[in-house]
Amino acid sequence: MKLPRREFLHLSAAASSVIAIPRLATADSYPSRPVRLIVGFPAGYATDIVARLIAQSLSERLGQQVFVENHPGAATNIAAEEAVKAVPDGYTLLAMTVTNAVNATLYKNLKFNIVHDIAPVVATFRSPNVLVVTPALPAKTLPEFIAYAKTNPGKINYASAGYGSAPNVNAELFKMMAGVDLMHVPYSGSLLPDLLSGQVQCAFPPIPLAIANIRAGKLRALAVTSATRSDALPDVPAVAEFVPGFEASIWHGIGAPKKTPEAIINTLNHQINAVLTDPKVKERFADVGGVPLGGSTADFHKLISDEIAKWGNVIRTANINPA
DSSP states (O other): OOOOHHHHHHHHHHHHHHHHHHHHHHHHTOOSSOEEEEESSOTTSHHHHHHHHHHHHHHHHHTSOEEEEEOOOGGGHHHHHHHHHSOSSSSEEEEEEHHHHHHHHHOTTOSSOHHHHEEEEEEEEEEEBEEEEOTTSSOOSHHHHHHHHHHSTTOOEEEESSTTSHHHHHHHHHHHHHTOOOEEEEOSSOSHHHHHHTSSOEEOOBHHHHHHHHHTTSSEEEEESSSSOOTTSTTSOBGGGTSTTOOOEEEEEEEEETTOOHHHHHHHHHHHHHHHTOHHHHHHHHHTTOEEOOOOHHHHHHHHHHHHHHHHHHHHHHTOOOO
């Protein structure tokens, strides 16, 4: 039976309004079930530590569990691709880090674009890496280390978590700006055992991974990679004090699949910003050598874009390629 045009239009409009109601209700009632936060590193890594701190407090604020899922592999690209393919309903989030910015240039055939396919929610945490050396190395200060490296070109090995990892690109930026020649030794697993045993002489690990061994005297901290000193290691100078302009921080944040409703993005941004102002969260961040960030979604978008440009230049100049 063919309906009159006026009745057809009336019914179509009514149907459209019925369809729209659940969508609005979903955004207004978010979250109504647990939320998963995908992490591209194994448990115990810096990104995982930060993600779990955020998830715990965010669960309390949202009234729903935010649980961490570790999906390591392919330098975080597996986790990022899973988040990109997830339903954009706010129930799948991605723990982002500087590695995502590095990978944008490092990998030529990614199946996603981190800027276009992930919606930035909020930056959460910033922490410097720290240049550490084994106690057997004669250099006890950063100027002594630079001088020693210049008189022994290619004889100091530095460890990293692999090509394109933060310790790798930090070291390459340091080499470029300090004018030294260090030999790269990439690791697919933890670099700490060989660093502690002296098989390699130095590294630029995140403070959360190195701080216990620094405090125990098993590693000597020469400098932090942030523009200024870190409260976690107040007696350790910044590289920039001797190499002007050097800055290489590890940052973390939360992203969501593209097309996640703006209302949900705004809810998450607001609630995570509130988490970051909690004195207990600040204290726990300080314990692992970092500070909370926060801010708007636009702030986080700018951070990601700036970091892609910065590390893209280092990757191209140093000719870094994934193994």
